[in-house]
Amino acid sequence: MNVRPVVRASVVAFVVATANAQTVRLRLIDSSDHPVVGALVSLRDSSRASRFATVSDRGGLALLETLVPGRYTVDVRRVGFSVFASDAVSLHSNETVPLVLRIVGGRVPLDSGQTVTRDCAIAGTDLEVLPAWSAIRLALESAQLGRGLVAGQWHIRRFERWTNASGDIYHDTTFFGRSDRPFGTPNSERLERDGYVRVRRDGTSDYFVPDTRVILSEQFTQNHCFGAQVSDSIPALLGVRFAPIRGRNQPDISGTFWLNRSTGELQTLDFAYVNVPNQPNGRASGRVRFHHDEPGFWMVQSWKLRVPHMSALDEPGYPLVFSGWFETGAEAVP
Numbered sequence: 001m002n003v004r005p006v007v008r009a010s011v012v013a014f015v016v017a018t019a020n021a022q023t024v025r026l027r028l029i030d031s032s033d034h035p036v037v038g039a040l041v042s043l044r045d046s047s048r049a050s051r052f053a054t055v056s057d058r059g060g061l062a063l064l065e066t067l068v069p070g071r072y073t074v075d076v077r078r079v080g081f082s083v084f085a086s087d088a089v090s091l092h093s094n095e096t097v098p099l100v101l102r103i104v105g106g107r108v109p110l111d112s113g114q115t116v117t118r119d120c121a122i123a124g125t126d127l128e129v130l131p132a133w134s135a136i137r138l139a140l141e142s143a144q145l146g147r148g149l150v151a152g153q154w155h156i157r158r159f160e161r162w163t164n165a166s167g168d169i170y171h172d173t174t175f176f177g178r179s180d181r182p183f184g185t186p187n188s189e190r191l192e193r194d195g196y197v198r199v200r201r202d203g204t205s206d207y208f209v210p211d212t213r214v215i216l217s218e219q220f221t222q223n224h225c226f227g228a229q230v231s232d233s234i235p236a237l238l239g240v241r242f243a244p245i246r247g248r249n250q251p252d253i254s255g256t257f258w259l260n261r262s263t264g265e266l267q268t269l270d271f272a273y274v275n276v277p278n279q280p281n282g283r284a285s286g287r288v289r290f291h292h293d294e295p296g297f298w299m300v301q302s303w304k305l306r307v308p309h310m311s312a313l314d315e316p317g318y319p320l321v322f323s324g325w326f327e328t329g330a331e332a333v334p
Contacts, residue, residue: 021065022091027100028060028076035060036103038296040142042075050075055146055297069093074101079138079292080264082108109262110135110238120243124221130228132240135264136257139290140212143298154299154332161327162309188217195250197276197284207273209286209303210253223248229256236261244274251276266290266298283308283322291332302331 024043028036036056043052043064051066066072069092076084082105089097110132127133155176162171191214198206214220224242231237238261243254255271273284284307291301304327311323 021067022069022093023096024064024072024074024089024091025096025098026056026062026064026074027098028056028062029100029102031102031104036076036078036296038078038142038146038298039103040077040138040145042077043072044075045070045072053141053145055142066091069095074099076101076103077138078296079135079142079266079298080107080109081105107263110259110264120225120227120241122226123245124224124226127221127226130226130240132228132238132257132259132264133226135259136240136266137216139266139292139298140216143290143300144212144216146297147299154334156330157333158330159328162324163327164324165322167325188214188219192217192219192223193250195275196253197251197273199277205276205307207284207305207307209288209305210269210271212300223252224254230261231258237267249275265292286329289331299332302329304329 026041028039028041030036035058037058037060039056039060041054041056041062041064042050043066044050045066045068051068051072052064054062054064056062064074071088071090073088074086076086084101084103084105086099086101089099091097122130157174157176159172159174161169161173163169191208191210196208196210198208200206210220223245225245227241229239229241231239237258239256239258241254241256244250244252252274253271254274255269257269258267259265260267267290269288269290271286271288276284284305286303286305288300289302291299293299307326308322309324309326311321
C-alpha cells in the first residue's frame with residue numbers, strides 16, 4: 001500500500017508596507033504592558049468585511065495594509081478570549097498610522113450547553129451555532145498566517161514503518177529535514193472533488209491528510225456535516241465531529257476535533273477514511289496534533305497515518321487480503 005501525503009516546505013514572509021497602500025503599524029499590549037503574541041488581527045472596513053489579516057509577532061507587532069483609503073477598525077482575536085475591536089481609524093492615501101492597542105477582556109470558555117449534541121446534525125452553512133467550530137477556525141487561521149514567524153525554529157522528523165499482520169515491525173525508517181510545517185496537502189478543490197484516497201492502476205493508493213488550508217476551505221464545510229460531543233474518557237475535552245454529507249460517495253474522511261473545554265485550545269484531530277474500495281471499512285486512520293507554544297503561536301505539531309496493507313493471493317480470482325500495516329507521519333521538533 002503506497003501512502004503519499006505531499007510534503008511541501010514554504011515560508012510566509014512578514015508583511016512589508018508597499019507603495020500606494022494605506023498601513024496600520026500595530027502594537028498590541030496587555031494590561032501589564034506585555035506584548036500580546038500570536039493574536040489574529042484583522043483590518044475591517046465599515047461593512048465589517050475583512051481587508052487584511054495577519055498574526056502579531058513576539059513583540060506584539062503587526063502591519064495591516066489596505067489598497068483603499070477609508071475608515072477601518074482593527075479586530076483582535078485569540079483562542080479562548082472575547083473579540084477585541086478598536087475604535088475606527090481613518091487611513092488616507094499612502095498613509096502609515098501607528099496604533100497601540102491595550103487588549104482587555106477575559107476568557108470565554110466553551111459552553112457545551114449552547115451547542116448541538118447530535119452527531120452530524122449541522123450543515124456547513126450553519127456552523128455558527130457551534131462555538132467550538134469558531135475556536136477551531138481561529139487556531140487554524142492563526143497557524144496558517146503565523147508559519148513565517150516560526151520558520152526555521154523547527155526540524156521535521158519523518159518516519160515510515162511496515163508491520164506484518166501480527167504487528168511485528170520489519171521495516172522502520174526515520175529521516176530529518178527543516179520546514180515551517182510537518183506536511184501539506186493538494187488544493188482543497190481537487191481533494192474534495194476526487195477524494196482523500198486515490199487508487200492507482202497498479203492497485204496502490206495515495207492517502208491524503210487534511211492540512212489547515214483544506215479544513216478552512218469552503219469545500220470542506222460544504223461537503224461535511226458537523227455535531228458536538230463530550231469525551232467519555234476525558235470530561236475536560238469537547239469534540240466537534242464531522243462526516244461526509246449524505247450522498248457523497250468519494251473516498252473521504254470522518255473524525256473529531258478535540259478542544260480543551262475551558263480554554264478553547266485545539267488539541268487533536270482524530271480521523272478515519274471512509275468509502276475506500278478494496279479495504280476493510282474504517283481501518284485506515286490518522287491523527288493530527290496541534291501545538292500552542294507559551295508566547296502564543298499555533299502550529300501543526302505532528303501527524304500520523306496508519307493504513308492496512310492489502311495483498312493478493314497467488315490463486316487468480318481471490319480478493320485482496322489484509323497482510324499488515326503501513327504507518328507514516330512526521331513531527332516538528334526544536
